[in-house]
Amino acid sequence: MRKTETPLSHASLAESFNKDEQRVNWHDQTLWFIREKRDKAAWQIPEWEQLREVASTIKSNVLANLHEYLTAFEKAAINNGAVVHWAENAEEHNKIVLSIIQKHKASNIVKSKSMLTEECHLNAFLAKNGVDVVDTDLGERIVQLANEPPSHIVLPCIHWKKEEIGELFHQHLGTPKGNADPQFLTGAARKHLRTKFLSSSVAITGVNFAVSETGEVVVCTNEGNADLGVQLADVHIACMGIEKIIPKRRDLGVFLRLLTRSATGQPITTYSSHFKTPRKGQEMHIVLVDNGRSQRLASDDFRNALKCIRCGACFNTCPVYRRSGGHSYHTAVAGPIGSILSPGWDIKKYSDLPSASTLCGSCSNVCPVKIDIHDQLYKWRQEITKKGNSPKQKTILMNIMNLILSHPVLFNLAGSFGRKVMKWAPSVVNNRINPWYKQREMPEPPPQSFTEWYKKNNNGKP
Amino acid sequence: MESRKNILDRIKQNQPHQNFVQANYFIHPILISNLVEKFKATLTAIGASVFEIATLEELNHFTINSFPNCDDVLTYIPGHVELERKSNGHAYQNIKVAILKGDLAVAENGAIWITDKNMLDRALPFICENLVLVVDQNDIVQTLHDAYSTIEIAEYKYGTFIAGPSKTADIEQSLVLGAHGPKTLTVLIQKSDLIRTDHD
Incomplete structure (x- = not known):
């Protein structure tokens, strides 16, 4: 389908996504529905704008003092009994994770959602080294079975129809052909994944927030898959970008009030778990990953993108994302935020993404940490032309x-x-x-x- | 170790030198007039059931009525019903109902804070099929900010907010309760203290 010799471009991938007009309309409406749920949730909080402002200010302070916050976090985490690792890039991150798995002679492991491990292409690396890694978030498991990357950071299989998922489960999990009932399919996945939880000695999770003052990491899920994985495993590996740091526990009050309301319109995720000290006999590893973040920190124009808490609100509101689908961005983090993050990783490969926008500014208006997304999209276009990467x-x-x-x-x-x-x-x-x-x-x-x-x-x- | 030094050196060099002071904020939410009612309404909206009980002794009646003919019920309320912890979390995989005590509850979002001390095993609140959390009426606070003013000085090894049964809407945005964790969450609001003050 995709030609590898020609560089992928958002415009051409979006064009093929748009061939099925009905499907595009369905995709568009589904995401708009989530955007509306976000609005309703936000409007119930009279101090919403104050929360956004405070969250953005907390993150500015974090970025200006990241060195101090990171070293304090490391010290506290070690004191709690965790092992802290530092990775300069994706390759080093993957090697660290593999070495921990190999040390424990594990070959089946479970992983809850982590956009960082997507950014690092961890699954492919582990598979190549003989490790069977199972994504336990339902949406992620679906795209994993289909051998696809997620198309949305919060809703990984938002582009899939239930009939197609029914067929996929029929092939992989042996569910009856033609059954496309979400309740039934979720039940089948629950049974299938329960066996994986019970038999995995290593569990990988992402990190939503890492508290500098206490060295604990906070992971948010609706399904309970992060907790179930970690609490049944002998080893917990938490992978995080260095920008996930927040100063104090009390700051979680601000971020947790914003995160899920912005993401899905729920008042909070079902589980917001604070992992501080591992269980007796359990090992806890925290992998801190740079992968270009410390470089971005130097840029007055693009630094603020590091404030992102990965809620996906900018995806759901974006008229281009809704009508072009996540895969047209050909990167781990799609949508408006992905379009300002990706050129920082590879300006040549992702030179098309800042143009995948109407610059309407809706992304900046819904962003819970007030990232100037549409301004950065515009600035990236100039940067790309200056560096000779425009078509x-x-x-x-x-x-x-x-x-x-x-x-x-x-x-x-x-x-x-x-x-x-x-x-x-x-x-x-x-x-x-x-x-x-x-x-x-x-x-x-x-x-x-x-x-x-x-x-x-x-x-x-x- | 080399990577650690490289990353930290680069951060030190690149982090902005503008003086972004630590945010010293005070957020004024609109006060919720009836905490219990708001808490109940929020819980119902996120798929949990709520009942009020006068004393912990009513727990038995509740369990028999709500989960009839159910053998695998486990109650662990420190200071009231104590239990020996099993060797690992796997040992709890067939528990149908787990009844545990929450430390704190938040009216605005229906979240109940529970720490490892009250979990018996850290896997239990997630691996059981039905979870029942007992919350003292006096432990209900307005917002997450209020919750963290208690949590920020609390000692725990592992703690979690639980808001509703485990759920997913990953298949065409259809909400399904019971993803990997409990299929139901029941919250019992304990009003014993209130009754005591009534008698005073």
Whole structure:
């Protein structure tokens, strides 16, 4: 399906997603429904805007003092009995996780949702090294069985229809063919995954928040899969980006009030678990991952993206995401926030993403930590052009535009030529080569330019 | 160790030097007038059942009525019903009903705070099929901020907020109760203290 030799672009992947119009409409409406639930939840909190402001301020303070907060966190975590690891990049993170698994001679492990491990492509790495890792979040398990990455950071299989999930479970879990009842399918997954929980000696989790003052990590789930995994395993590995730090326990009051209301419109996730000290006899490892974050910290323009708490509100509100689907972003974190994070990892590969936006600003308006997402999208476009990563065709056209717009004689000539062409030979512009003609009618050409009209009506006086 | 040094050195060099002071905030939520009613309404909305009991002795009646003919019921309320902990969490996989005591409850979101001391085994609140949490009426607070003013000075090794039965809506946004953890959550609000003050 996807050609590997040509670079993936959001525009072409979105185009193939848009071939099935009904499905796109369904996808669009489902996500808008979640956005509306978020609104209802937020509107019930009169101090909502104050919460967003405070959350953003707490994160500014964290980023300005990250060195101090991280070292304090490390000290407290070690004191609690955890082992703390540091990874410069995805590769080192994966090696650390594998070495812990190998030390315990484990070959079947369970993992709850962690966007960081998606960013690091941990599953593929572990599989290559003979470790069977099972994603235990239902949505993640579904995309894992289908051999796909998640298409949304909170709702991994939002692009799947229940009939397709029924068929997938029929093939992999032996459920009766044709049964697509969500209650039944969830029950089947529960049974299937319960055996995995009971037989895994190592459990990996992500981290929503890490409290510097106490060295504890907080993990939020609705399904209870993180807790069930960790509490039945001999070893807990918590993987986190270094930006997940918050100063104090009391700050959780702010972030937990914002997180789930922004994500799904629930007042809080079913479980918000605070892992401080491992059980007697249990090992707890915390892997702190940089992977480009410390570089981003230096940039006044792009630093604030590190405030993200991965709620997904910007996905659900984005008119482009809703109509193009998560996979068109060809990166672990899709949507508006992914479009400002990904170029920081690889500006060449993700040079298309900042353009996958209308710059309407809705993402910034719903962001619970007030990241200036749409401003950063715009700034990335400039950065990408400056570094020579914009598409060739666009660069050539921009240079021609620059030439014409900066020479009045050329401008007038081009205008008059354009009006004539559009009037007498519309097929020159009304064709598939012209990207503006896609899904649009070209406008009627005006009989004269504004300059001509002005000269005529003002007797040539300036 | 080299990575640790590299990362921390880079952070020290790159972190902004503007003086972003630690947020010293005080959030003023609208006060909830009837905490118990708000707590009950929130719990019902997130798929839990709520009952009020006058004393812990009523627990037995409740269990017999709500889970008739059920043998695998386990009650652990420190100071009231004590139990020996089994060797590991796996030993609790067939428990149908676990009755535990919550430390604190939050009216705005229906979350109940419970720490390892009250769990018997850390796996129990997650591996049992039906969870019952007993909450003292006086332990219900307004918002999470109020909860953390207690939690921030509390000693625990592991603690969790539980808000409702385990759930998922991953299949076409259809809400299903009972994902991996308990299929039901029942909250018993204990009013014994109130009754005592009534008699005073």
